[in-house]
Amino acid sequence: MINTKRVIKIGILTLIYLVGLIVDPFLKFSSLDNTKSYKTSKSNAIIDHLISIRILEDIHIIPYFLKSILSYVYALNKTQQFTNWYVFENQVSNNPDKLFMKFPKNNTNEEFEEYTYKQAHEIILRLSGYLTTDTIDCKPGQIIGLYYQNNPMFIFLWYALWQIGCIPAFLNYNIQGESLKHCITIGNIEKVFVDPRINQNFSYEGTLKNVQVINVNEDELLVTVLKNPNATMFFQKHELRTPKSIKDFDPALLIFTSGTTGLPKSAVISWRKASIGCALFGRIYHMEESGCNVFTAMPLYHSTAALLGICAVISQGGAFTIVSKFSASQFWKQVYFSKATHIQYVGEICRYLLNTPQQNTTYEREHDVKIAYGNGLRDTIWVDFKNRFNIPVIGEFYASTEAPFATTSIQFGNELGVGACKSYGPFVTLFLSLQQCLIRTDPEDPSVPYRNSNGFCEKTKANEPGELLMKIFFPKNPKTSFQGYLGNEKATESKILRDVFKKGDAYYRSGDLIKEDTESRWYFVDRLGDTFRWKSENCSTQEVENCIMTDPLFKKEDSYVVECCVVGLKIQGYEGRCGYAILQRNQDIKTNITELEILNGLLPRLNLSLPKYSMPLFVKFVDEIEHTNNHKIKKVGYRNENLPKGHNGTDVIYFLKNYKQYVELTPLEYEKIMNGETKL
Template sequence: MVPVPAAAAAAGALAGAAYLNARFSLAHDLLFFRIFGSALFGLFRAGRAGRLNVFYVLEAQARGDKATAAKPFVLFEGRAVTYAEAYDTVLRYGAWLRERRGVRAGDVVALDYQNSETFVFLWFALWAIGAKPAFINHHLQGTALAHCLRESTARLALVDPRVAESVSDEVRRELSGMEFAVFTPELEAEAQRQEPVRYPDAERTEKEPTDMAMLIYTSGTTGMPKPAVISWAKVYMAANMSAKGTGSTPSDVFYTCMPLYHSAGSCLAVCSALFLRATAAIGRRFSTKTFWKEVRETKSTVIQYVGETCRYLTVAPPEIDPVTGENLDKKHCVRAAMGNGLRPDVWDRFKERFGIDTIYEIYAATEGAAGLWNPSRNSFAKGAIGRFGLVSGALSSLRTTLVEVDNETELPWRDPKTGFCKRAKTGEAGEFIVGLPADDIKKRFQGYYGNTEATNAKIMRDVFKKGDAWFRSGDVLRWDSDGRVYFHDRIGDTFRWKSENVSTAEVAQVLGLHPAVQEANVYGVQLPHHDGRAGCVAIVLDTPQANARVLASLASHAREKLPRYAVPLFVRLVKEVGAQTTGTNKQQKHVLRQQGVDPSKAEDDALFWLKGGTYVPFRLTDWKALEQGAVKL
């Protein structure tokens, strides 16, 4: 029997430990060190053995213990492929690429493919022979597709038969020196018949963790997509962020229907499963009609989201069992959702509707030099894109910080006397920047492939002292006194109206809390005879048409929750969610901004403007009055 004083002392110690953990987020510090420690140790060990190429991780899982070799690595549309089978196929495809297509170590090969197990096999087959894949967005056509293929410098493009039509005669003419191999069933069978050859390690020699593993393109929302160099170090770090951060084990199944041509699907999902000896369940594409069906069929335990994915799932009608009439929203094995872009106004609704225990929000960019993460099970860090404990926060502040932004130039503000930038105060918004080794930038930022100008544009010099170098994220964040980091806005999305700065993200969050709003995409539009940009929101309501009651309620909600200058003056009623999004479900604004509020450019969407305390139809005659200067807002 434990003496009472000893029991009391133990209880006191536990209570004290719980207090310290809550006060200083010590558990988060431990997670920070687990993620970084595991990634750095793995990189060190792989580098020392000359095995930085992630092909060796697949080989270790397939040729290690029999249990791992026999377990599923990839699940896709009812087919399960074990680690051993995947390895065998990768060797066959690699031999086919080398012997039949002349691909050699160091070559870049474009991969224009939809999500599938074949995508994964071709990707790893290129690594198996020391080549580098360039992941092409399979939605691209015409000039944009030709641009991405040209920028890759590839002389061979492997094309999914399902998207072969996008490789038009025009694209082929523009790229006359490139060979296009549409991987038809016949060609796939030919590759399968190839003997599985494991080429010597010398073919896969990588000197540094910063060497290029693959090319992944930016989204291209502000211009043509740019090929970002993804290093082996970044693959290791991304895989560890999602694997260790979600507390996953080999028994977990990671489900993703996010595009594998993006780092979220490829590095954070597939590579995480690989490093863990777990299973990657892949959906061909995102659809609210198939998402939960595939999650249930594959018994997935961790699901991935990007951008507005969770919003679209939350506003979709529930799936009802046709036999029992049971609501299937919570009939799944999911314990965690990981990804980036989950809006605060959707956070709780998504968790509660689908019974998700933990949200693992990640902040990162394809070309970014650092990432943030926030594992959240309660309301403390709801909506945060990152979170730090006492120790991890102190360490992170040595190489990451927020700086004040000049609202006129949309650049970090510089002191007129010293020329240096100024750190944003705790709780204030500022651009997120990351310190780089001034004499060797590529140690932390590999930049854009073959594009020195675009690479240099992301680097700032002489920020806090002469000669230093920092990576510009282009994102405005806010870091509070509790170590939580929140997304404020993307530079270029924030606009000025009535001499005030308006954050599109904050306005969208507020409008998203209105019960009738399913999606809100906020942006600023230029108006004739007015300075700055007026607020406009492209909105999807839960009714096909906006009636006077809903519009009045929306106006009242906006005026009650937002400063007067931030209340959108215009509403554009969009018919369906996701109408203006990228392939990764991220909202696009540039087309909406260009169209503005000229009714003749609004396609079939209805426009409204704030008048008399409510939103009323905005017609061509009203636009003409603005053009003539007869109306002042």
Template structure:
């Protein structure tokens, strides 16, 4: 064999090896991690842990590039036009707003002046942001980071006791409120004033505010570096994002500067977000997916963040086209909603090449890519409070459905810090421990196990896992020790995953009493507490049940009515709805209700819930169950006919 033939054979062999083990990708990613980590920790040593410095650098480097695009819904839209084939065209329903980095930077500095000198905001304050997806949210967020204050992103759907709790637990001193989503907080204002009299609520006039911060005469304020919390380290809190967690009221998860910066550097790199990218998100900015993995990487790179005020399956692709998107964010439900829409010209008349998010089901993965001509799917696994994420940028056929896909080198490195542990067969929520050693063991191939992430310094856990603000009990519940050896510590994800023979990770299910519905975590315990507040029942159990063609699990409540209401269930249902719609977010209100004469608890006073999670709809296993479903604003009997309408999509849950 000649030298040339040997070279060609060697090249072919190396290409086959790389295709199987992703050696080149792993090597480049490791280089990126090392280089970015060194650069960031150098900045931390210079008292520049804050994301602000990276945002400011992008504004100064790319002054004329578009930073934000916003298809703003028209207040009085004209009639929707149709094309020759009868497709509804949504172009005339929006006015496209764009802001360059120079314009964004100036607006941030001018709003910073107002916040500091008109509202007295300082670096010592935690400030509530109650806002829909729009430029106002991002401008307010960056202005608070300029000053050094800590933003707390409130879910604008929250009201009543959960909202008061969110404000209280984070020690929020002022809340800035978007007029387009002020209803729930106005409904709760009396309760806030009574329980938290020191909290100031500011209902913004968006149009007037934008006039002021775009006025040349308005002063600017670029905070001095020495006032922007220069003592912050990489693990210091940069903002608070609320998560329902597994039980009880919402918890304020601490986002660290390291998380914001490394999400920007590494996650953005993996998802191919650069200065030419335009990332379109209709996911709520108060969630970490849109905020930490959408806005932060894009502004860091000098790209454009495009935001939709709220998700609409019908106009999604029109908005993406108007904004000029190259990337889009999703949660699993979004992809199914889009697939369920009628064909539309804009579903192919767009520039989106990569869709990234979490929860895209394997059964629709390829259908989604093919119908909308998406080249790559960036599926990841993470939770709001998780110290790290897993990623899978998937092209072609390999890796469909996985939430972690790396080469053999990175898989080997991660095997020391990310593991799946065997679960107790007698208690699916507990990790199995060897009776002789008391230590855990790894889950087998394709065996579901809880994902654990290693705490590098068990003596100083907060440097790896910051936990929940003002809630030590909830924070400590996410840490498990003495797992593989005495003295070690690991973060508990609370989720079951499995690993296949290729080292790919797949999401399986959630542990505990939390289930996911409408892209939100629903706490069964919280729903049970609110149901009891209707004063119609002795006891209730809430679980999530699967519904065909819907992502996640729908709320299913089994209720033991009091003697007074056993003979008048319709009245009880009306009272239950009237109470829960006021005390719970809409997504947490039970979709199905079943009455039971008795709900038996075990010897430990806990009701075994697994028996309810496999409820067969619509009429139970023997066809005699009477189940009610939430049809709009009232509960009515679930019949074969109504169940068929739900399955066909005619009726919406």
């Protein structure tokens, strides 16, 4: 029997594909060369209307998507050239002399090292030769750690490992001690390359069996290998790099994320996500345009910079500029001299930049940036950020490292779609409705999905916050859609919700609250569960809780503290949520030292075991931590704490002032935080 609805959908997509092939090259709006004066005249009223209803972006996306899917399926089933190495290799063949990468030469940020695709390719092949020598001995299938800051060597090592057939694992260079050892262990990492600039950070407790730690001598390597035309180039055999046993849902990368287990988890980034997913993302944000150059100051160990920055722009044959770390004072100077057309942001970066004094308007306003894209740009500063820095287009997206899909929004004007993380035309919206949805949550505990009398979930109504779910198309084999966490089946399964709308179905749980307006745009509301985001980093509440409760001071039977709850606390004027710890007193124990002395006695352990961004900035002692009837801590109330004196106006709350010592959060101290005199 003919499925009429399916035939109609195929017909619509085919029509859009054909129209797009004809129309898109002639649409002025899609050219980044014209976005600086994007507002159209009255004579272009039709174009203006099509932009406002987002039809033109559908035309820009759908033909490319359909064509790319067909090419990808062919590569997957016929040539076995579906991995990212071949994406890069194709760009080298097609555009050998095009700019590939830029990196500042010195601290002036006015001159940049530059590499073309051909130059980068040759360096990567020479480096592959070095990595396959008996001394290093990288082999296909091995998982290799990179403990590296942003610099060209990170990129060269990454792609050399792909060329050999290895799986890179990007380690957060802010972590050390138990967390670092844990990452190396759960990631099955056999070798770790350590950046000489931060090798003092690479420390861990005890020993790591069968792990080779390689402290890279970059100066020597540059002279003898990377820039030596006589150095041996190594070309891996295709059947060893991508044997027929490799599937497109197998790992391309490992990226470590904070989770509710108390320690980082190794999120699997599949070849499908890194290849076709990033290629589509690059198209959505117009990285195919001539002269495209994506600037990122975000760490490459995060998926945002690595996948949605580097992989996305390479898929389109564009260039990227990386800098070692973000600097609010140098950001626009770096952008200006790099001639970047795109910049990446997170909400915190936008706020930092807005808070800088307006001094050099040449750098801020006369740059070449056409699109700023990222996530977490609050609607309260969206327009101010766009206007002050002369940015024609904002591209806000929603994504997480392990999620099967992402949502995107591209906003050209100052009114429609401000704050949206998903905004498409009607055709793409209809297609994505098959993959993504928002469901109602339990009013008393938003982390629990609401189920009706039939035991099934319900979709939200317009402007009602709900948890974002993404469909797993083969529930009996979920890794084909959601690859989860390497070596952690329990954590992987915890992200899968089953029997959602019918028996046997399965969806990936985002753990985030989203709401949808009447125009099908989505807006991020808040994070659920036991993570919070601070200083552009995801933080595990349980990791902080474990750190506190395993302190020798609190492990004793006569400990003053018997329970700990950590949440993310919203602070007015700051992006994300900072750490807030609630400590339950042991009322049977009396002590001669004050609670403030107890906290400052705990501080050395916190400094040793936690990254700065995970530190509990605020702490309160209570007689009893509130629990639900099923013994879960009522975290919602704590997440909405009233500073400086709590909801009843009489609580004593302590504050980690300048990250040096805890002090009482008096109204005067709180006023200093609010007026910016004391920084968080």
